[in-house]
Amino acid sequence: MVVVEFVVSFFLILGAFFALTGSIGLYRMTDFFSRLHGPTKSTTLGVGGMALASAVYFSFQGNGISLHEVLITLFLFITAPVSAHFMAKAARHQRMHENKAALPPGCEKKTGPHV
Amino acid sequence: MLTIAVIIAFALITMAQVLNLHRLFTGPSLPDRILALDNMYIDAIALFILVGIHFSTTAYFEAALMIAVMGFISTVATSKYLTRGDILE
Amino acid sequence: MEILVAASVGAMVACGVYLILRARTFPVVIGLTLISFGVNIFLFATGRLHTNLPAIITPEQTLYADPLPQALVLTAIVIGFAMIAFVVVLALRANGDLHTDHVDGQPDDGRQKGGS
Amino acid sequence: MTLALIPLLPLLGAFIPCLFHNRNLNAASAGVIAGLSLLLLLIQAPAVFTGDMPIYIRSWIPAMGLTFAFRVSGFGFLFALLVLGIGLLIVVYARYYIAKEDPMGRFYTYLLFFMGSMLGIVLSENLLLLMVFWELTSISSFLLIGFWRYRADARQGAFMALVITGGGGFAMLAGFLLLGHIVGSFELTDILASRQIVQAHPLYPVTLVLILAGAFTKSAQFPFQFWLPHAMAAPTPVSAYLHSATMVKAGVFLLALMVPVLGGSTLWFTIVTAVGLITLVFAAYMAMFKDDLKGLLAYSTVSHLGLITLLLGLGTPLAVFAAVFHIFNHAAFKAGLFLLAGIIDHETGTRDIQRLSGLKKAMPVTAFLTLIGCGAMAGVPLFNGFLSKEMFLAETLAPGLTGAWSWILPAGAVLAAIFAVAYSIRMLLGVFWGNPAEDLPGSPHEPPVGMTLSPAFLMAVCVLVGIFPAFFAGPLVNAGAEAILGPDMPDFHMAVWHGFNMALVLSMVALAGGVIFYRQRQKLFDIHVWCSRNLDGKTLFESLVSHMIRSSRRVTGCMENGSFQRYAALLIGSALVLGASPFFSDNAPFLGPVPLTTLDPVTLVMGLILISAAVATAVFHRNRILSIIMLSTVGLVVSLAFSRFSAPDLALTQISVELVTIILMMMALHMLPRITPKDSSSCRKWRDIVLSMLAGGGAAAVMLAVLTRPFDTISDFFLARSVPGGGGSNVVNVILVDFRGFDTLGEITVLVIAGLVIYALLHNFEITGPRTDALGYPWSRDRFPIILVNITRPLLPLTLLFSVYIFLRGHNDPGGGFIAGLITATVLILQYIASGIVWTRPRFHFDNHVIMALGLILALVTGVGSWVAGYPFLTSTFTYVSLPLVGKFEIASAMAFDLGVYLAVVGSVLLVLVKLGTLNSTDAQTVSPTFLRKKAIQKEGH
Amino acid sequence: MPKKPFLSHGRWLPHPLMTLMLIIIWLLLVNTLSFGHIILGTLLGAAIPWFTNRFWPERPWIARPVLLFRFFFGIFLRDILVANLNVVRLILQPDISQLQPGFIAVPLDITDQMVICILASVISLTPGTVSAEVTLDRRVLIVHGLDIPDEKAAVQAIKTRYEVPLKEIFSC
Amino acid sequence: MNHLVAAPLLLPLLIGAWLVLGVDRPMAQLRALSLAGCLALTLITGVLLFQSITGPVQVYVLGNWSPPFGIVLVLDRLSAMMVFMTALLGFFSLVYAVHGTDLAGKNFHALFQFQLLGINGAFLTGDIFNLFVFFEIMLLASYGLMLHGGGGPRIRAGMHYALLNLVGSSIFLVGVGILYSLLGTLNMADLSVRIIQAPEDSAALIRAGGLVLFAVFALKAALLPVYFWLPAAYGSTSAPVAALFAVMTKVGVYVIFRVFFLIFGDHGGAGANLLAPWLLPAALFTLAAGAAGVLSARDLRRITACLVIVSVGTLLAVAGTFEQDTIAAAIVYLPHTTFMTGGMFLVADMIAQQRPDAGGKLVPDQPVQQQTLLGLLFMGTAVAIAGLPPLSGFFAKMMMLMHVQDSAGSVWIWTFILFSGFFGLIALGRAGSIIFWKTLPVKHADPIKDAGTQPDRLPVFGPVYVLPAAALLVISPLLVIFGQPMAQFADTVAAQLVEPVLYIEAVLGHERAALLFAQTGGL
Numbered sequence A: 001m002v003v004v005e006f007v008v009s010f011f012l013i014l015g016a017f018f019a020l021t022g023s024i025g026l027y028r029m030t031d032f033f034s035r036l037h038g039p040t041k042s043t044t045l046g047v048g049g050m051a052l053a054s055a056v057y058f059s060f061q062g063n064g065i066s067l068h069e070v071l072i073t074l075f076l077f078i079t080a081p082v083s084a085h086f087m088a089k090a091a092r093h094q095r096m097h098e099n100k101a102a103l104p105p106g107c108e109k110k111t112g113p114h115v
Numbered sequence B: 001m002l003t004i005a006v007i008i009a010f011a012l013i014t015m016a017q018v019l020n021l022h023r024l025f026t027g028p029s030l031p032d033r034i035l036a037l038d039n040m041y042i043d044a045i046a047l048f049i050l051v052g053i054h055f056s057t058t059a060y061f062e063a064a065l066m067i068a069v070m071g072f073i074s075t076v077a078t079s080k081y082l083t084r085g086d087i088l089e
Numbered sequence C: 001m002e003i004l005v006a007a008s009v010g011a012m013v014a015c016g017v018y019l020i021l022r023a024r025t026f027p028v029v030i031g032l033t034l035i036s037f038g039v040n041i042f043l044f045a046t047g048r049l050h051t052n053l054p055a056i057i058t059p060e061q062t063l064y065a066d067p068l069p070q071a072l073v074l075t076a077i078v079i080g081f082a083m084i085a086f087v088v089v090l091a092l093r094a095n096g097d098l099h100t101d102h103v104d105g106q107p108d109d110g111r112q113k114g115g116s
Numbered sequence D: 001m002t003l004a005l006i007p008l009l010p011l012l013g014a015f016i017p018c019l020f021h022n023r024n025l026n027a028a029s030a031g032v033i034a035g036l037s038l039l040l041l042l043i044q045a046p047a048v049f050t051g052d053m054p055i056y057i058r059s060w061i062p063a064m065g066l067t068f069a070f071r072v073s074g075f076g077f078l079f080a081l082l083v084l085g086i087g088l089l090i091v092v093y094a095r096y097y098i099a100k101e102d103p104m105g106r107f108y109t110y111l112l113f114f115m116g117s118m119l120g121i122v123l124s125e126n127l128l129l130l131m132v133f134w135e136l137t138s139i140s141s142f143l144l145i146g147f148w149r150y151r152a153d154a155r156q157g158a159f160m161a162l163v164i165t166g167g168g169g170f171a172m173l174a175g176f177l178l179l180g181h182i183v184g185s186f187e188l189t190d191i192l193a194s195r196q197i198v199q200a201h202p203l204y205p206v207t208l209v210l211i212l213a214g215a216f217t218k219s220a221q222f223p224f225q226f227w228l229p230h231a232m233a234a235p236t237p238v239s240a241y242l243h244s245a246t247m248v249k250a251g252v253f254l255l256a257l258m259v260p261v262l263g264g265s266t267l268w269f270t271i272v273t274a275v276g277l278i279t280l281v282f283a284a285y286m287a288m289f290k291d292d293l294k295g296l297l298a299y300s301t302v303s304h305l306g307l308i309t310l311l312l313g314l315g316t317p318l319a320v321f322a323a324v325f326h327i328f329n330h331a332a333f334k335a336g337l338f339l340l341a342g343i344i345d346h347e348t349g350t351r352d353i354q355r356l357s358g359l360k361k362a363m364p365v366t367a368f369l370t371l372i373g374c375g376a377m378a379g380v381p382l383f384n385g386f387l388s389k390e391m392f393l394a395e396t397l398a399p400g401l402t403g404a405w406s407w408i409l410p411a412g413a414v415l416a417a418i419f420a421v422a423y424s425i426r427m428l429l430g431v432f433w434g435n436p437a438e439d440l441p442g443s444p445h446e447p448p449v450g451m452t453l454s455p456a457f458l459m460a461v462c463v464l465v466g467i468f469p470a471f472f473a474g475p476l477v478n479a480g481a482e483a484i485l486g487p488d489m490p491d492f493h494m495a496v497w498h499g500f501n502m503a504l505v506l507s508m509v510a511l512a513g514g515v516i517f518y519r520q521r522q523k524l525f526d527i528h529v530w531c532s533r534n535l536d537g538k539t540l541f542e543s544l545v546s547h548m549i550r551s552s553r554r555v556t557g558c559m560e561n562g563s564f565q566r567y568a569a570l571l572i573g574s575a576l577v578l579g580a581s582p583f584f585s586d587n588a589p590f591l592g593p594v595p596l597t598t599l600d601p602v603t604l605v606m607g608l609i610l611i612s613a614a615v616a617t618a619v620f621h622r623n624r625i626l627s628i629i630m631l632s633t634v635g636l637v638v639s640l641a642f643s644r645f646s647a648p649d650l651a652l653t654q655i656s657v658e659l660v661t662i663i664l665m666m667m668a669l670h671m672l673p674r675i676t677p678k679d680s681s682s683c684r685k686w687r688d689i690v691l692s693m694l695a696g697g698g699a700a701a702v703m704l705a706v707l708t709r710p711f712d713t714i715s716d717f718f719l720a721r722s723v724p725g726g727g728g729s730n731v732v733n734v735i736l737v738d739f740r741g742f743d744t745l746g747e748i749t750v751l752v753i754a755g756l757v758i759y760a761l762l763h764n765f766e767i768t769g770p771r772t773d774a775l776g777y778p779w780s781r782d783r784f785p786i787i788l789v790n791i792t793r794p795l796l797p798l799t800l801l802f803s804v805y806i807f808l809r810g811h812n813d814p815g816g817g818f819i820a821g822l823i824t825a826t827v828l829i830l831q832y833i834a835s836g837i838v839w840t841r842p843r844f845h846f847d848n849h850v851i852m853a854l855g856l857i858l859a860l861v862t863g864v865g866s867w868v869a870g871y872p873f874l875t876s877t878f879t880y881v882s883l884p885l886v887g888k889f890e891i892a893s894a895m896a897f898d899l900g901v902y903l904a905v906v907g908s909v910l911l912v913l914v915k916l917g918t919l920n921s922t923d924a925q926t927v928s929p930t931f932l933r934k935k936a937i938q939k940e941g942h
Numbered sequence E: 001m002p003k004k005p006f007l008s009h010g011r012w013l014p015h016p017l018m019t020l021m022l023i024i025i026w027l028l029l030v031n032t033l034s035f036g037h038i039i040l041g042t043l044l045g046a047a048i049p050w051f052t053n054r055f056w057p058e059r060p061w062i063a064r065p066v067l068l069f070r071f072f073f074g075i076f077l078r079d080i081l082v083a084n085l086n087v088v089r090l091i092l093q094p095d096i097s098q099l100q101p102g103f104i105a106v107p108l109d110i111t112d113q114m115v116i117c118i119l120a121s122v123i124s125l126t127p128g129t130v131s132a133e134v135t136l137d138r139r140v141l142i143v144h145g146l147d148i149p150d151e152k153a154a155v156q157a158i159k160t161r162y163e164v165p166l167k168e169i170f171s172c
Numbered sequence F: 001m002n003h004l005v006a007a008p009l010l011l012p013l014l015i016g017a018w019l020v021l022g023v024d025r026p027m028a029q030l031r032a033l034s035l036a037g038c039l040a041l042t043l044i045t046g047v048l049l050f051q052s053i054t055g056p057v058q059v060y061v062l063g064n065w066s067p068p069f070g071i072v073l074v075l076d077r078l079s080a081m082m083v084f085m086t087a088l089l090g091f092f093s094l095v096y097a098v099h100g101t102d103l104a105g106k107n108f109h110a111l112f113q114f115q116l117l118g119i120n121g122a123f124l125t126g127d128i129f130n131l132f133v134f135f136e137i138m139l140l141a142s143y144g145l146m147l148h149g150g151g152g153p154r155i156r157a158g159m160h161y162a163l164l165n166l167v168g169s170s171i172f173l174v175g176v177g178i179l180y181s182l183l184g185t186l187n188m189a190d191l192s193v194r195i196i197q198a199p200e201d202s203a204a205l206i207r208a209g210g211l212v213l214f215a216v217f218a219l220k221a222a223l224l225p226v227y228f229w230l231p232a233a234y235g236s237t238s239a240p241v242a243a244l245f246a247v248m249t250k251v252g253v254y255v256i257f258r259v260f261f262l263i264f265g266d267h268g269g270a271g272a273n274l275l276a277p278w279l280l281p282a283a284l285f286t287l288a289a290g291a292a293g294v295l296s297a298r299d300l301r302r303i304t305a306c307l308v309i310v311s312v313g314t315l316l317a318v319a320g321t322f323e324q325d326t327i328a329a330a331i332v333y334l335p336h337t338t339f340m341t342g343g344m345f346l347v348a349d350m351i352a353q354q355r356p357d358a359g360g361k362l363v364p365d366q367p368v369q370q371q372t373l374l375g376l377l378f379m380g381t382a383v384a385i386a387g388l389p390p391l392s393g394f395f396a397k398m399m400m401l402m403h404v405q406d407s408a409g410s411v412w413i414w415t416f417i418l419f420s421g422f423f424g425l426i427a428l429g430r431a432g433s434i435i436f437w438k439t440l441p442v443k444h445a446d447p448i449k450d451a452g453t454q455p456d457r458l459p460v461f462g463p464v465y466v467l468p469a470a471a472l473l474v475i476s477p478l479l480v481i482f483g484q485p486m487a488q489f490a491d492t493v494a495a496q497l498v499e500p501v502l503y504i505e506a507v508l509g510h511e512r513a514a515l516l517f518a519q520t521g522g523l
């Protein structure tokens, strides 16, 4: 049981740490696109990890295996890139990248940002 | 041990939420705020999970799953509002 | 805990009321939504605040949170949703028909003298 | 019953003349009805003259002391006779008077209506019944005065009469109610016998004033006299009938009726006498200057009514006797004079004394009759008017008033008599004597015999009574006076000659004075014009009415200024004031005894996030999309709060509802201004801030007060019965679908209605959003980004599975039909968002109306199903079924109900959002769904 | 000559892969392996794809499931973990001004939209990159990198590490 | 259990759902269904009214969960009268509406049925939260009906109406929440028992909860200072809807009666006589404001709308004395004023339709086509409303004045009622005189210039069109002729209302009600 507790605790703290890191990225980074990385990756992974921790925890509560928390991770991993993609799209639509970073060569000939 | 771990996790997530809130309020752009809100949603999942472990109940699993499944819809809708105006066209 | 909940209800109601008193339909709708959040929490809390006592009958649990206000709030949320949907659309329709989103359907604010 | 028929015949038969299109039939039917009624009245005559008082009583509304009761007192008989007798004459006269173009049937209808009402007044035994008829005369006279609706003066006159007499009626109603209250009965017999009780009662003065107000308005007493002359815009028969003989006499009838119970007090004496005197003199004075014949007669009428009022005010037996006598006399001569004036008008086309002149050659009969009438009006001996007037003069000399004021009554009386003589002479000489007028609109000649008949009859009465009063009027007047006076009846013998006395002297003075006045009339006219420019009652009335309208418009406009902000502030303010009021008088501590629970840091931080997000929603409200984002933050934290405090179902519901709400709001926002302009002054803003602080503070305070109080609830029952009785362990869900399933049925009905209303609102509605985004960039050309399209499509089955899961487990765990429905609807909406309406609609081609209606019907049918088992609506049932291999599972009727909820939610949410989405999408809107489906299938084929 | 799909689809089972997934998810959701739920899950797994078939006309098929397996666990999960540690380091480093964020344009060889999406998602979930835009002609994927000292190398890394395996797995 | 008690709710719900289902069916079918439903509802409620007069208070225990746990419907005489009134008025409004009003927009008939459902629910429910639900049904349907057909003024007025009522709904929930949080129950009968046992220190809170509810009910009933939504809303919506709405303010009045007699009546407890200091002044000011509105209105519809306010003010001023006999008088007045104002909306609409230029505005125009018919209808209704004999208004008013005589504030009530009647008389007299008498010369159609346009522009109403207004008017003399039975009935209604023991006994059984006996010292 101690092992389980340890595993759960480890994953919880690690996950929470990742989640916090995501928010720190959101807080610290200087432009929108850089801010995007923390939440999309760290937070998703962190919360996904915490869900796994929860699965482990409930699997050892005496009510049989509980894996449904895995679904949280699964769905997070499916949806998080979509959100990120869309927010980036919105930001690009608002020309937020034009001052911050140079356009890649492939985009230059296109008119405007909505390549 | 687990109790302490949960408390630490709570503290970390709460701090994360505060940082999210900061970004939500300061922006400066709308995508920034949407991003902050989106992150708050995801961190809310963490809170549901922690509450579940803390109280040793599965009652909040559905809420967590619900956000994971559907939370992105509002982000998508808001982003589409910004890029297309017309969300449902 | 109780103070925090009370303060939250108060904040939502206060901000909601402030928004309701704006001159345009949209802030009013937002205000109504905010108020309904606050009122839902209020109604919910009439069953008192319980930690970790969800009203799902299990053999282990003997104490439960008051389920009745929860049911009421559920109903209130749904009804509130229907109402908000309606006013949102009404605001839209008013904007289309009256060519203004002023709550009084008056484009200019020349009549403000009555109130301010 | 015959007694009740006297007023009822004309009332109920009033519509009959209207049925004919033949003028003779109009008149004849009216005449027959009036005649029948008269016959019924005369049947009562023997009893009345022997001092009996036939009464007919039928219970009507005992709860309010209203009986259907009539009586024929001597006084009532006299009046009824006048009403019916003169009424019949008017019927005959009007047949010739009313022009072909005018709707004669309607005229007679109104006339009979009035006749019945008037009879009702004079024959009622119940005071409330009397009141009914009283107001009916107001209505019927309104219709009669306004008969020539196309004439402005008729309309104004009618309106004025209605307002004054109707308003007076309200006062009288109040007075009657008080009187009945004091006496304890509304039967006249009881009331008339209760003089002591009434006059000793503290409410007596109020009662008296209210009843007098009613009587004075009806009888056009000062200061209400002005409506009567303007009522002369009515057809002349109406003037003759209503405004001289009958209706205006209703006031004095009432005064006389009330003498036994209300009269005799100083108050009565003071008010009634004073009003009578002023009216008498003032109206007589005014009559002298009227060029319009009917105007002259109208003022004369007012004056004579004043005379009668004055007599009743004096209240001595002889005075009352004189009053009754004068009522009779005045009715006869004045009605006759009006009819004659009508003839003159009818034949010459004008009633202007200035223009009329020397008609006696062309209209000798008319002239002769007018002579009689004027004689009677002036109080010339041998005409009936002389008799009662002399009695009047005698009474004014009686020691009614003492001291310094004793001279005023005789002086006023004589003055009025002088005026009366003067205007009578003017009427007679001005019209008939002098050189024949030449420029008259019509060519004067005698009218048809039928028209002369009625005035001739009346003038004959004047003369006959004037010469043989005891024979022709004696019994009638005696009976009338006796009915009022009872044992006080004076032993008075009517005769032309009472010897040489003071009254006779005064009569003579009046006659002589009148002649002199008439001679000197030009000087008087000058003075009059100089001093009476602003004395016009009509102008006063109209300015009063328009002032009332204007000021009420001001008041209304001031309160009801059309500003929602004000209305909302008032509503919220009212709730605050009401809610706060109990605490001002309450000594108990505001907070209860229950200790506060400890606060953990996480909850604290989340609470602070909630509060700051709420504040941000308000602070950023002008940037609308930002405000929505803040709002959805609040929603998220609220959902967390629900889970924090043991409400998983609520957390789920809150999240899903929140999601749909945000989508909806943004869809609408696209077609609304993005920024809220600055509308409010800072003053207004501060007012709002204060009000919202109070509201929020109030809510918070009450919340806190509530949370610190002990609690005892019926919920234990739900917790105990949920599993055994409701078959589910999620108590919240069991409450929703079972214990309080009716609420839920109502709730989904609300959703369905919202769908319907929104659909109706958006039907045939077009609006376009802006062409660029908020920063001025053109919209992205990527309508349906492939990432979204391709992720959402496989996501659909997954999420539907999730919603099935949420649905099925709802009864035992958090979830249920509502949330499942919202998930289904949302993921379907997501398809619309991702792939567009054109693509999606044909793939989900159920009519959303039908889905939600089916949901509602399913829920309803489930509820009704319990009738089969003999239980009330919505009684649930459940059973456990065991299947081999599958195991034991539960089947509950609540599931069917919840399925109904599910369908209703899916249908209504889709209906609303899709309809809203198609608003701005031209291709989806203009093309029919079937076409879209074809097109999409074609595309698929490629 | 199209390759044989991993699981063939028919009229009654339009998306067999999805059916399988639904059954698994159902059992995960209900958290039991009881026979009743397996039946129910199978019923749902069959019914829902049938019901939503019209919404998902595309029939993605996996040419090389083994490769998918390898890609998922060998590259994807590993990268996620490593990349995250990397991102954590980048975020938490004291001086973030040293970062060189920027956009890169990844020319796409894949044409299947679904696979483009998967690629985009994978990119977003892995090292310091977020796919920000697919051009309207679906030929170029624009990616934002948190720290891209060398654009060309980054483009190349993405193409070789993710695009090529995906192209093989889905054979497009 | 008598299932008929639930019928006034289930029938419109079923018909409404059915109408939604057949949304694309031909209008004739929808109309037939809607009318049939309304007719059936009228008959059923008629039977219920009869049962309530002859029998005891009936309780319908929904879901078979005995009160106070489940929701109950309670049919006492007052609620029976109200549902019957609603059905009757609804039927006639609907008959009027099928002449074209229902074509002006979508979903009219379904909304109409749901409106009836909401109103009936508010009358029948014995549960305070369920009352909220029915309020919302009623309001949402009313928003739809009010806005039906659209147009600027309607939208503008509807916006205010809807927004204010939404604020009201939130306040309602706060009120319910306060009561529940202290008394722990939602059943109104149970509340009235529990309030007796409530601890001393909660009294102020309970009273605050009750008064907050009053603010909401005042909004529905249109009392000062929260009535301002009404004139514009009723004045701008379609006629049959306005006619039906004549009963909506009465829902507010009814609920004030119900809640503040049953729960906060004078039978002791923390909330005793809660409304006593508030109702009368509010009602009197409403009365005055309504009368001022009547006088200041510029068109007939608005006059009628303000008359609705007057009628509410009158009702509540009289009821504000809280005595059985005055309540009885108010209950006699209630159907009268509802039907007459409802009828007046229809008459006003018919008049407006036949006036080519002015419509309902009080300015001269060509004479209406059907002078006699419309004139008679107008005059009859006006006479009834202004409180002139021989129609019901006079008797109702007389009865009210008579019965408030001994109550506190009677002088004010008398003054206000009499003056408001006077104002009504002036306004209606003026209106009638302008509309029917002060006519402009008829513009004769120029056969060349207006070929084909002029003749069919103004409608001529057939008997069925006129029937609703006429039928409503006929109710007035009937109320007079059967004045005594009506008065007796009203007295029994008032008795049930003022002495709610029978109600409580019917809902909670003798034992619980006995608590009330104990408190009041036996009855």
Ligand code: NA
Residues within 6 Å of the ligand: B086, B087, B088, B089, D916, D917, D918, D919, D920, D921
């Ligand atoms: Na659209």
Ligand code: NA
Residues within 6 Å of the ligand: A037, A040, A041, A081, A084, E123, E124, E125, E126, E129, E130
């Ligand atoms: Na990512």
